[in-house]
Amino acid sequence: MNDELLDFTGQVVLITGGSTGIGRATALAFARRGAKVVVGDVSEEGQTTIELIKAAGGDGLYIKTNVADAAQVRALVDTTVKTFGGLHCAFNNAGILPPTLPLAEQDEEMYDRVMAVDVKGVFLCLKYQIGHMLKAGGGVIVNTASVAGVIADPGMAPYVAAKHAVIGLTKAAAVDYAKSGIRVNALAPGLVETPMTQRWLADPDMRDVVLSGPLMGRPGKPEELANTVLYLCSPMASFATGQVFIIDGGQTSH
Numbered sequence: 001m002n003d004e005l006l007d008f009t010g011q012v013v014l015i016t017g018g019s020t021g022i023g024r025a026t027a028l029a030f031a032r033r034g035a036k037v038v039v040g041d042v043s044e045e046g047q048t049t050i051e052l053i054k055a056a057g058g059d060g061l062y063i064k065t066n067v068a069d070a071a072q073v074r075a076l077v078d079t080t081v082k083t084f085g086g087l088h089c090a091f092n093n094a095g096i097l098p099p100t101l102p103l104a105e106q107d108e109e110m111y112d113r114v115m116a117v118d119v120k121g122v123f124l125c126l127k128y129q130i131g132h133m134l135k136a137g138g139g140v141i142v143n144t145a146s147v148a149g150v151i152a153d154p155g156m157a158p159y160v161a162a163k164h165a166v167i168g169l170t171k172a173a174a175v176d177y178a179k180s181g182i183r184v185n186a187l188a189p190g191l192v193e194t195p196m197t198q199r200w201l202a203d204p205d206m207r208d209v210v211l212s213g214p215l216m217g218r219p220g221k222p223e224e225l226a227n228t229v230l231y232l233c234s235p236m237a238s239f240a241t242g243q244v245f246i247i248d249g250g251q252t253s254h
């Protein structure tokens with residue numbers, strides 16, 4: 001692997017949902033390779049991600065942001081550009097999970113919340129990031145979908161609908177801007193050990209059920225997903241756009 005192609009020195013990367021889990025691992029990985037990283041997240045834990053980056057000699061900024069709020073997303077993008085002088089890559093990764101229940105038992109309010117964060121949040125991020133990238137002459141975006149964006153995991157109807165929509169938004173944005181130097185791809189993780197999945201992995205019965213998914217018999221590590229995001233944002237993936245990159249330990253291959 002040519003290391004120069006994975007050097008992000010001088011680049012500015014915006015990550016939503018970068019307070020914990022996959023987002024934090026990706027923020028640290030970008031910073032290690034020279035990027036300035038902005039974390040937009042509702043959780044103040046985003047500040048800890050930035051402190052970890054700075055402790056390792058990197059640079060970044062935490063901006064408290066609810067991705068479902070257009071004014072806050074616009075301010076996130078504007079402040080990123082104003083503070084660090086540009087926006088080269090974006091990882092739209094913030095997401096929430098509804099309780100595990102069959103469709104008829106899911107409540108309407110939870111459906112609306114999942115749609116607001118997981119779908120509208122990605123739409124708003126794309127809208128304001130692309131607005132800037134067009135002026136700058138290009139950029140790269142990765143949206144976090146899920147294996148639930150390509151198959152229906154049981155008991156997760158709002159999430160399955162939301163993550164299918166993230167893949168739709170990814171393809172739509174890629175089609176609209178392929179000739180403008182903007183690449184947009186989706187990451188579709190399988191089971192990954194993060195605060196989101198802690199409630200399953202900590203419960204011995206549930207752990208067995210969820211671990212029957214990945215063929216490797218283990219959850220992914222956030223860093224294993226971060227590696228794919230860096231690859232997609234790098235020139236190594238210069239001909240990849242509008243695609244879904246499924247990283248799931250083999251879950252969807254049978």
Ligand SMILES: NC(=O)c1ccc[n+]([C@@H]2O[C@H](COP(=O)([O-])OP(=O)(O)OC[C@H]3O[C@@H](n4cnc5c(N)ncnc54)[C@H](O)[C@@H]3O)[C@@H](O)[C@H]2O)c1
Nearest residue numbers: 017019020021022042043066067094095146191192194196
């Ligand atoms: N962990 C898995 O197994 C798995 C599998 C497939 C997809 N995903 C997706 O990966 C992404 C990251 O999840 P994770 O597993 O790292 O979990 P996580 O809970 O550690 O991360 C989610 C992050 O999103 C943030 N967030 C939630 N609502 C927000 C909002 N309204 N505005 C801004 N930030 C908000 C949270 O504060 C948190 O930092 C999510 O989109 C999730 O759906 C996770």
